[in-house]
Amino acid sequence: MIRITVIGSGNVAQHLIKAFTKSDLVEIVQVFSRKKEVLSSLIGFEKIVSAFEDLKEADLYIIAVSDKAISEVSKQLPFQNRIVVHTSGTASLAVLDVKNRNGVFYPLQTFSKTKEVDFSTVPICLEAENPYDYRVLETVAKSISTAVYPINSEQRKALHVSAVFVNNFTNHLYQIGQEICEEHQVPFAILKPLIQETAEKVKTLNPIDAQTGPAKRNDSTTIEAHLAYLTNEKQKNIYTILTQSIQNNDKKL
Template structure:
């Protein structure tokens, strides 16, 4: 039966019906991608506060009552991590396919009365900032093997590449994403404060930001590393620390400088062994 199901998915590309639960950044971008896909049908969009869905009411059926949920192939819970388990418990049906979109929450947090899975788009989302969804990797995880092809097809219908991962791998990706996205963005904010303090335009740094991101597309982060910490340029490091008036900024500078030095030291040690 599984083989026949996979063949049907491959050659006939059936319409996939989905219902979205939640109205945050991820849910909004998923909805926009779904409605632009020829083989995805959004049956309903649920949110506890239906006012947050007001701008979409003319395009999709919006509801604020779980009892009104209609049959769908996939129910996508896209709410805050802490609310996933509670919302899944409240779903008024059994033996349907329910997934969440979190990078860190276990698939087992979804109530076991339904088939369970994860559909995690690994990207940063802001409601008003467009995202080319076809470039977003989708990490999928299911408990039942028969459900995996359906999530893979959903991602493919969006134009996305899917990656089958287990819980530990997904959590590792989420942790790594915090470093490359959230922490990096905080460093941008610190840099913005530094340039602003001297009346310099932050925009002047944007080509450097883009080049740094582009460089790791082709070489490893280790090989891409440059700067005073890697060179062990003590004079420049001392000057920078003197320029930083904010103690927190100083602490960040010292911590990252020490981390780069340690990485370089480990590499040099390997070369000499």
């Protein structure tokens, strides 16, 4: 059994606690949280501590707190030479205090409080300072997920920026689609199967090969009709810049 302590009580911490609880290979020693109530349904009350000096020995400490708090939390840990990781997509390994053996345990998924996540398909990106520590992280990650990757801090930045495009920005395009529908009394539900199919296609096709639509076809009549139809300047700008970007694809080839 690998003995783990989780530090934090937010979204990521809670989803990790749930996933570890189901695993036979790891054991949660303690959870550090200033707000004990938040975790009451997830873990025995006696395992929740809110003072750093109450932290017991563990094989791995996972700091799952907001990016800006990671460094300070790592400084406060009252021990050294143990494996300490954070779960951030943006923070580098170097933000952790050097007194411990540091690493990163970054689950790349969008977690919301209201929606259950099947952790077994969540990619976990790992980084460690030495091969032994990496092995420990890998064992822990594989106990909850089938998709485990070695990713260094530089690569993790690429992943995080890419995630902003495929998740945050994509979701915003869904919102614009909904706005246009509602402005014209059309149920947004009509578009939901298309949204699913668009995501489904990328499982088997390269996005560039799956591209369709007026921009791809250089169908300027439709593009102009769409721009004339849109009443909102923000939407027109986004339409224009993404259309140009798709059209520039073909020039590159």
